[in-house]
Amino acid sequence: MTSRGTTLLGAAFAIGAVLVSGCGSSTGGDATPATATSAEPSLAADAPRSYDPCKDVPQSVLASEKLRQTRVSNDDTSAGVKWRGCAYIRPDGYGTSIRTTNLTIDLVRSRNFPEASEFSVGGRRAISTRQFDGPFIKEACTVDIEMKGGSLEINLNNPPSNRDTGSTDSCVLARGLAEKVVPSLPATA
Numbered sequence: 001m002t003s004r005g006t007t008l009l010g011a012a013f014a015i016g017a018v019l020v021s022g023c024g025s026s027t028g029g030d031a032t033p034a035t036a037t038s039a040e041p042s043l044a045a046d047a048p049r050s051y052d053p054c055k056d057v058p059q060s061v062l063a064s065e066k067l068r069q070t071r072v073s074n075d076d077t078s079a080g081v082k083w084r085g086c087a088y089i090r091p092d093g094y095g096t097s098i099r100t101t102n103l104t105i106d107l108v109r110s111r112n113f114p115e116a117s118e119f120s121v122g123g124r125r126a127i128s129t130r131q132f133d134g135p136f137i138k139e140a141c142t143v144d145i146e147m148k149g150g151s152l153e154i155n156l157n158n159p160p161s162n163r164d165t166g167s168t169d170s171c172v173l174a175r176g177l178a179e180k181v182v183p184s185l186p187a188t189a
Helices: 002-014 015-019 059-064 107-109 170-184
Strands: 076-077 079-090 095-103 117-121 122-131 140-147 152-155
Touching: 002 095, 059 152, 059 170, 107 122, 107 140, 117 170, 140 170, 152 170
Parallel strands: none
Antiparallel strands: 076 079, 079 095, 095 152, 117 122, 122 140, 140 152
């Protein structure tokens, strides 16, 4: 991965902090706007513990995506937002973090991120968003998949300079990875 790709991967891991502060309104995308209610969606109390992205992502998924773990554990907290999981990298390709978080789908939707798109994966509600603002917005994509008490978050960074995956849209890659990972979530999660 190039030094710019490594820098952008680091920026992608910091995106969660942007989520808490918001980043302007979206003028496009196909997410359904949250209906006005008296209560703003709120954070769940803690990141779900029913799935450990550092241990529970099947080796077959990691092998099919050519991913290797770069961080053994990534427990972070920023302004009440909590994440638990690990970072992975594909040599000459994208970098990603797969983490549980106390961010709910409704809360992510309420932030009006650019290009928000709701869909379902494995029977669960999901949303993809572009949370990295600026000239490199297309290089990063975050997919949140509904879990009890929050979501499973796949945050993917894919600069065009990556030889293996650089010509593929980061949200296409993130959604594809979500489709491979979600079947490993326990039904009760």
